[in-house]
Amino acid sequence: MAGVVVFVGDGLSAGARWDERFPEFEVHNLGVSGDTTDEVIARLDSVAETDPDAVVLQVGTNDVGWQRSDEYIVRNIETILWTLHKKLPVTRLLVQSVPPREQEFVPLIRTINCHVRQFAPTVKAHYLDLWPALADSEGKLSAEWSTDSLHLTEAGYVVWLSELRPALVDLLESPQTLPISTQPA
Template sequence: MKSNFNKLLVALGLIFVISFNQASAQTVKWDSTYRPGKYVEQVAKFKADAKSKKDYIFLGNSITAGTDWAKLLNLPQAKNRGISGDGTFGVLERLQDVIDGKPAKIFILIGINDVSRNIPDSVILGNYKKIVERIRKGSKKTQIYFNTLLPVNASFEKFKNHYGKDDHILWLNSEIRKLAAKKVTVIDLYPQFLDKDSHLKAELTKDGLHLIPDGYKVWADFLNASGYLK
């Protein structure tokens, strides 16, 4: 009897261990405290830059950081506030400096790095709404423009953490489009960069994630044609 009881305990223990390991494997860990290596340096640089209520702020990550917006758009008041590797938590952390300048317009493109770092979609969306609410509260006259996320192209095989997560991009973009109901101007960039296979057009990127000059030209032409810069 005692032997059978011990066997039962062992069996139950094995079931517990297996169940625990399966649950652990299904739990995706994520970190809201991560900041890219040059984050502090870049934030200090932005704070030192002169501010004007006529500024057009381009706020985001490396995709935003990858061009000279003033030159690209022929708009001296366009200011680049992109930080390579940044996510929604990083934007929230440095947002007050942008708000304090009370710029005329803020163009936001952020979230693909959150997706790559397995931050839940609902958390990313919550951060989008916090960004909008804080701008609305702190700079009432600032016009907010929220870009949909760009597609990626896994054929380049360079940013594997960003690939295979198209469903997340599509869901977040569907939620970004709903921000229009909050009097936010939604700039639907996603379709402008999409190829026939629903990937980022290979001729517009150097690595399946970041844009080349031809890609930024598509972006600039779309902004101009849609009247978002007036």
């Protein structure tokens, strides 16, 4: 299996070394440390220019840190997905849940993820819930995977990869959806 895969998002994606973790793909890591959903929206043209087979989106945790509302964050993630779907109608989309953080953010992140999970199918995006793999029993980012309740350790990236790899392989093996206007009658 080969293909062009673009990873877009914040510092968690930026630091993941996706090219090493997915050597079978042509990987473009467009994650940028500190990015919020606003910055990702502003650079969607650069994502589209790569003409990828798949886009893997992971964003939202910095918006949470800036204490933006769930409505704001959800609307921006929906805008990102809708824009990608419109600009890249045959590209497969995989959106990942906003990962857990400190205890105070658990309810907000759960609400965001619920809405994104419900929205994803409307733009033919697949949804990957990382919460069960990364959260502890209280819903916080597990101390096993992070030393600061935000950034992942190498062990945290390994856990993320164990969830992401099968989801991405499944996504790329699924039939490509043609744009509605080009589907035969």
